[in-house]
Amino acid sequence: MTETVNVGRPRDDRIDRAVLESTRDLLGELSYADLTMTAVAARAGTSVPAIRRRWPSKAHLVHHAVFPDDVAVPPRRHDTSLRDEAAAVIDSCAMLMSSPAMVRAITGLLSDLAADEDLQRELTARLRQAVWTDLGERFAEAAERDGVHLSVDVDLVVETTFGTALMAALLRGADGLDGRWRAAMTELLLAGVGADRRPTEAAR
Template sequence: MTAAGETTAGRPRDSRIDTAVLAAARELLADVGYADLTLTAVAARAQTSVPAVRRRWPSKAHIVHHAVFPTERLTVPPDENSTLADEVAGVVDNCAAVVSDPAMRRAITGLLSDLAADKDLERELSTRMNSVVSGDLGARFVAAARRDGTTLRLDPSMVAEVAFGATLMTAVMHGAEGLDARWRAQMTAMLLAGG
């Protein structure tokens, strides 16, 4: 089986079903949480069939990973005039947006539990996340440092990992409201100082 976005032989995949299924999964996660999410409920809300869902995502963990960490939300839109500070701030802001999403907050503990129980699944989904985030950030950080006239001393992957971990912990301790503009500015400054 393949995850959504991969191509296979046969008729073209209907991207409207992909979009509807991921939207349904996010809505249901926010309503019922990870443990009570079923592919049957997702398919019903998306007005499709369970086999159509399973052709795209082989397990609940796969669909939830794609729903709460969609490719388009893992990175911010590129800006050819951005500074390194802008890029780091973008990472922090994006992490805050992802962690503030009610679907993600209700999904994360169940998803992490499933990943910890299945090393192959963990490797597969971690590779997906790393390939999107690391590839995009690496090029962007290098270009921004060049525009700034400085040498890049920050590891883009480390910046993303620290920002996400700190964002998640802040949300656990203070709720999504703890990820306000002041917190994001302080986190950005701290990450920049680490380089």
């Protein structure tokens, strides 16, 4: 007798893409508070139950929309300097914060995460796995190539840059994160980790 295993219907990636794209589009038009699953479902041409089967809450949905699983991370190189990596981290954060939809999403998420410790741990762990770890490793490897002993935890480098970019976007507006701001932040970041000193001095 042959046993039949019911594995259910395969997940439709087209729906996933439509929902995530619709969420990003709506965040360009609405505040986080005004964003609803119903509005996303209508824009994506699907249903609220279909969305909830994939993302159990609005916070989960928005987090995946602004930090998708397939985050485009450029290939890691082995000839970049610490300055190159610092500039790349700052450019990435500035690019993210230059989107009003991203700023709305993050500020709304922060409110939800502050009220739910389990959700905060879950989504923070996802973000670290997708982005933080890679950026931190790149920064540490570049410092080693330059012979610079980092005086701070590399995670703090990424956290500080991300938080500063968010605050700058809120205070200055998206246009404020221009080339001048990025250049100044690069110098500030390098000075903060001790990279403005000669390697022999930094290693003491």
